[in-house]
Amino acid sequence: MTDATSYPAWSIAIHGGAGSMTRDAMDLAAVAAHEAGLAAALDAGRAVLADGGSALDAVTAAVAVLEDDPHFNAGRGAVFTYHGTNELDAAIMTGETRAAGAVAGITHTKNPVRLARTVMEAGPHVFLSGAGAEEFARDHHVEQVDPDWFATPERWRQLEELKAKALGWFDAGMKYGTVGAVARDAAGHVAAATSTGGLTGKRWGRIGDSPLIGAGTYADDRAGAVSCTGSGEQFIRAGAAHEICARMRLSGETADQAARAVLAEIGAMGGVGGVIVVTPSGDTALAFTTPGMFRGRADSTGMREVGIFGDD
Ligand code: ASP
Numbered sequence: 001m002t003d004a005t006s007y008p009a010w011s012i013a014i015h016g017g018a019g020s021m022t023r024d025a026m027d028l029a030a031v032a033a034h035e036a037g038l039a040a041a042l043d044a045g046r047a048v049l050a051d052g053g054s055a056l057d058a059v060t061a062a063v064a065v066l067e068d069d070p071h072f073n074a075g076r077g078a079v080f081t082y083h084g085t086n087e088l089d090a091a092i093m094t095g096e097t098r099a100a101g102a103v104a105g106i107t108h109t110k111n112p113v114r115l116a117r118t119v120m121e122a123g124p125h126v127f128l129s130g131a132g133a134e135e136f137a138r139d140h141h142v143e144q145v146d147p148d149w150f151a152t153p154e155r156w157r158q159l160e161e162l163k164a165k166a167l168g169w170f171d172a173g174m175k176y177g178t179v180g181a182v183a184r185d186a187a188g189h190v191a192a193a194t195s196t197g198g199l200t201g202k203r204w205g206r207i208g209d210s211p212l213i214g215a216g217t218y219a220d221d222r223a224g225a226v227s228c229t230g231s232g233e234q235f236i237r238a239g240a241a242h243e244i245c246a247r248m249r250l251s252g253e254t255a256d257q258a259a260r261a262v263l264a265e266i267g268a269m270g271g272v273g274g275v276i277v278v279t280p281s282g283d284t285a286l287a288f289t290t291p292g293m294f295r296g297r298a299d300s301t302g303m304r305e306v307g308i309f310g311d312d
Pocket of ligand 1: 197233
């Protein structure tokens with residue numbers, strides 16, 4: 001635990017998805033590209049916080065950078081559905097008021113996290129989906145793109161591989177690649193955001209944990225902020241992000257203890273993945289049960305790190 005006299009003024013943590021990444025299986029160019037993407041997102045969030053900006057603005061900025069980076073499964077570079085489309089989900093929440101916004105099944109909005117934020121700030125609702133969410137986006141002048149913007153050859157190859165090998169429901173390599181950020185600002189408020197293309201080959205309008213408030217995303221100034229990645233069905237069943245916050249608030253567990261306990265519950269259900277957590281005092285935890293998780297964190301003391309593998 002951080003001593004009360006040494007709290008960082010602000011801190012931020014990000015993830016670019018948990019998965020089966022190992023040093024042996026990933027080539028150096030891919031390592032460098034992912035690390036550069038994580039560093040760019042971290043720096044976008046840091047710049048907001050160092051300037052006295054809000055945790056909400058910091059997580060929005062960090063997640064938007066990762067959405068635009070084709071290496072991650074969110075925005076551009078999202079995985080394909082079974083029918084060859086990209087359908088995006090995102091959520092955002094502020095711990096100050098527990099206001100939240102979320103969207104699912106997005107096909108034309110360039111940065112789903114910005115649409116989730118607009119839902120939170122400009123309307124009476126928390127969660128919009130599909131054509132209605134896109135109508136809301138157009139009505140509120142949230143940037144729209146042709147669906148081709150999201151498509152990349154590598155994600156298409158992964159869909160074909162999944163279909164050819166009849167690999168089952170989940171991405172064979174568990175290269176999840178969902179993105180998220182949590183932050184604590186100098187005013188003491190926390191926020192969380194998560195954005196994803198979901199799972200390769202998803203169908204029937206499947207929605208994972210990422211845009212579900214309390215499952216993949218949650219923020220509460222009394223406890224902390226959490227963004228999740230992994231096998232979404234088990235994260236939904238565990239109410240993972242809210243459960244981590246509840247454990248910290250009600251039983252006094254540290255971020256790391258609460259994160260590990262909930263990941264163990266998810267493991268018992270047959271799920272794997274990772275979480276990032278920030279507490280109201282600016283402590284961060286980055287925990288995962290997969291071999292790797294694209295991740296990074298920084299705070300006002302000058303700490304700044306990015307990692308991919310379990311031993312980073
Ligand atoms: N949790 C996401 C989902 O189930 C996938 C991921 O984390 O990459 O949609």
